[in-house]
Amino acid sequence: MAQRHLDPTDPTSGTSPALSALLGHARGGDPAAEALPGYLRAQATEFLRALRAHRETGSNGGPPVRARPAGADDGAAGSADAALALRRAARRISGTLHTFRPLLDADWSENMRPELAWLSGTLAREHAYAARLQRLVTALNRLSGAAAFPAQPRGTAQAAADGTAKGxxxxxxxxxxxLLDRQLTLARTRAHSAALQALGSSRFHAVADSVAVLASEVPLAPAAATADLGPLARAAHERLSDAVAALPLVTAGSPYNAEALVHGLSPDPAPHPQDAPWHQVRLLLRLYRYAVEVLHGPESTVDVRLLTAGEALNRHRDASEAAAAAASAARTPRIAxxxxxxxxxxxxxxxxxxxxxxxxFQQCWQKEAVSTS
Amino acid sequence: MAQRHLDPTDPTSGTSPALSALLGHARGGDPAAEALPGYLRAQATEFLRALRAHRETGSNGGPPVRARPAGADDGAAGSADAALALRRAARRISGTLHTFRPLLDADWSENMRPELAWLSGTLAREHAYAARLQRLVTALNRLSGAAAFPAQPRGTAQAAADGTAKGxxxxxxxxxxxLLDRQLTLARTRAHSAALQALGSSRFHAVADSVAVLASEVPLAPAAATADLGPLARAAHERLSDAVAALPLVTAGSPYNAEALVHGLSPDPAPHPQDAPWHQVRLLLRLYRYAVEVLHGPESTVDVRLLTAGEALNRHRDASEAAAAAASAARTPRIAxxxxxxxxxxxxxxxxxxxxxxxxFQQCWQKEAVSTS
Incomplete structure (x- = not known):
């Protein structure tokens, strides 16, 4: 499928030709009623495949990757890949249940969504701590000029011990x-244990059972047989547009506005409240992307600028959480x-x-608005 | 005089019509040979007037402004204004001696320049420490969100004592x-004493005598009678253009390049070496601005973009030194x-x-280059 240009900045663009073209014709003329259960079945199958892979790669309750003997690395990497695939499918099923709610059995969908959110949240944590540590160690290396210590978290403690010869x-x-290595590795180990515990729980088995049912039979609402998916996808798009319109994009588009560090020394240990609307747009952008996948199949080419905008928001979230981790580490008692x-x-x-x-994000979004208006 | 557009980015622009127009006709047809001694005499007179004002406002060897009783503030402010005017004139005389060296008596000018540099450097220090403290305290207020403590340095220590109720x-x-208040106020007090000592020294009296001579009779070289000031001003412009061309302007023009904080944690306590070429451009820009003043009189309208570029470089210098002061304060033993x-x-x-x-600076300079090319 050729790449298409959306106009996500314009809340009225539900009627724009480009968006109509994108939303109007699902997967080469498949009836809309078939696209939704088809997508859900495919994601459920993907979920079950990832679950099998996760079990086969021997996720055995041991500590995270970097503390294991080298020989176990293949299995650990496979296990991490499987966990990623599991989360990926769970997020897509959950997002689709949300966006296309009126077309699905209400009770079933209302019950399933929080369970999928719990599962993907639990599985995401281990990876998030590892990525956060990597981001912070990379930044410390950059800030120290020459590679004062290796980029691998492993070497950090050793370098600290060697560091006395330097300024x-x-x-x-x-x-x-x-310090960050100790704190984030501990958090990661706990997240790893929690994820394993979750995967062995009866709560998880109930989720897996529901997904197994979904892989063969999607509980549709009576309305689904004749409904068009377009209006629901457009509504997802409008929620995204409205949230973007509420962002301080004029400020964001003026370089070096120093806005993000305001309250950098405020007494509130919680993450900056100014970040929340951006996190919200990140989630809405993802939901919209999944809606496009439902209409055009998971292999469809997504607008590259939509992906770029999503990457900027991922980077925003990662940097926000890394900054909070640094601030939190600074509150450790008795540090030098x-x-x-x-x-x-x-x-x-x-x-x-x-x-x-x-x-x-602002640059990418503006470009999008200009090129399609 | 109408505002003119230069093209300082182009090293060959010595022949551009705009620059020729600016450099070719000094002060409504005054002979070039008269513009140079006229400018020097005017600046020397300004220097002597400021010196008189400085003595009259009773600069008495006491501590800096903020520690004085309120009644002394008018005199102190007047003294600070006079010191500023003194520095301003000293810098202009020194810069003019440098740019138009071949037209002036060589021995006299070679002897006078370092003395003027010593004087303006000594006088500048007190003001620099006060401005640095103000900049850092303003930044701390901004970073603390709500005005956690007053912007006046005076209140800082009190706020620190009150701060225990906060996070x-x-x-x-x-x-x-x-801490910064203590350290920079101490440095400022020392600079104040050093400035007063300098103003009472025989070395200063020799400078003042030379300037008094200059106010009535400028020691010109024989070449001055027939020389054109244009080529020497153009040479100042070329030195500026060459230095700008050597700056990493492509990087600087890409927002959030994270270049300035590289080595932010390096063990070297010295100011960042990457700042030096920018400081050099700042000085060359100033020299060129003075050369334009010589040709068109000190009241001439300077190209607004040249001023904007100069302000960006002043801000660059101030932030660079403030960052170094914060790093230096962090090396104080036994801080929390x-x-x-x-x-x-x-x-x-x-x-x-x-x-x-x-x-x-990059944005302003690019604009200049585009609008005149």
Whole structure:
């Protein structure tokens, strides 16, 4: 399928020719009523395949990848891939249940969504901690100029021990890296255990059973037989457009507006409230992307700018959480001033990444609006 | 005089019509040979007037403004204004001696320049420390969200004492403010004493005598009678263009390039070496601006974009030095981790100001290049 240009900035674009073309004709003339159960069945099958792969790669309750002997790495990587595929399918099923709710059996869909959200949330955590640590260690390396310690989290503690020969701030960077390594690896190990526990729970087995049913038979509402998917996908698009319209895009489009670091030293330990609307747009963008997949099949080419916008919002979320992790590590009792200083620099650096990601999103979104208007 | 458009990005622009128009006709047809001594005499007179004002406003060797009783403020402000005017004239005389060296008595000019540089450097320091503290305290307020403590440095220490009721990071911000207040106020007091000592020294009296001679009779070289000022002003312009051409303007023009904070945690306590070429351009831009003043009189309208570029470079210098002051304060022994953390955030914030100033310079310079090419 050729790439198409949407106009997601225009809330009235539900009637634009480009969007109508995209939303109006699902998968080469398949009846709309068939596209929805077809997509759900495919994602359910994908879910079950990933689950089988996860079990076969021997996820055995041991500690996370980096603390294992080298020989176990293949299995661990396979297990991580399987967990990713499981989350990917769970998110798509959950999102589709949400967007096309009126076409599905209400009770069944209302029961299933929170269970899928619980599952993908639980599975995502281990990966998130690992990625956060990697992001922070990479940033510390960049901020220290020459590679003061290896980019692999593994080497951080060792480098901290070696760091005494260097200037005090580099020792600070190495110690900050070692502290983050300890804290985030601990969090990751706990998330790993929680994920394994979840996968062995009766709650999970109930979800898996529901997905197994879904793979063969989708519980549709009576309305589904004659309904058009277009209006529901357009509604998802409108929710996205409305949320984007509420973002401070004028500020975001002005480089170096210093907005993301405002409250950088505020006493509130919670993540910046200014980030929440951006996180919300990230979720709505994903829901809309899944809706497009339902209409055109999961293999359809997504508008590259929609993907770019999504990547900017992922980067926004990752940098926001990394900045919070640095701030949280700085509240560890009895750390050295040099460590705290390095964590302060790191926090500010990641908040500027937040600002940079907003700028990137604004640029990409503006381009989209201009090129299709 | 109408505003004119230069093309300072083009090293060959010495022959461009706009620049020729600007450089070719000094002050409504005054002979070039008269413009140079006229400018120097005027600046020398300005210097002597400022010196008289400085003495009359009773600069008495006391501590800087903010520690004085309220009644002394008028005199102190007048003294600060007079010191500013003194520096302003000294810089212009020194810069003019440099740019138009071949037209002036060589021995006299070679002897006078370092003395003027010493004087304006000595006088500048007190103001620089005060401005740096103000910049850092303003930034700490911004980073703390709501005005956690007053913008006046005076209140910082008190706010630090009050800060215990707030979260630990806000205490950190207040303590960081109090620490910077102590360190920079001490530096400022020392600079104030050094300036007063300098103004009472025989070295200064020799400079003042030379300037007094200059106010009535400028020691010209024999070549001056027939020389054109244009080529020497163009040479100043070319030195500026060459230095700008060597700046990493492509990187600077890409927002959020994260270049200024590279080495933010490096062990080197010296100011970032990457800043030096920008500081150099700042000085060359100033020299060129003075050369334009010589040709068209000190009241001539300077190209607004040249001023904007200069302001961006001033901001670059100020942020660079403020970032270094925050890093230096973080090396104070036995500070609390929360203080060090706040100083780390502050350092990174100011390094991003450095990056923002480079971006602003690039934007302004590009605009100039485009609009005149």
């Amino acid at each position: 005090s701030l580099t020792v600070g960077a190495a110690k900050a890296g070692a 001033p040099a460590t705290a200083y390095a964590l302060g620099v790191l926090h500010a650096d990641q908040r500027h990444e937040v600002e940079a990601a907003r700028f990137a | 630990s990071l806000t205490v950190g911000a207040a303590k960081a403010g109090a 981790p929360a203080t060090a953390y706040a100083l780390g955030v502050l350092h990174a914030d100011q390094r991003h100001e450095v990056e923002a100033a480079r971006f602003a």
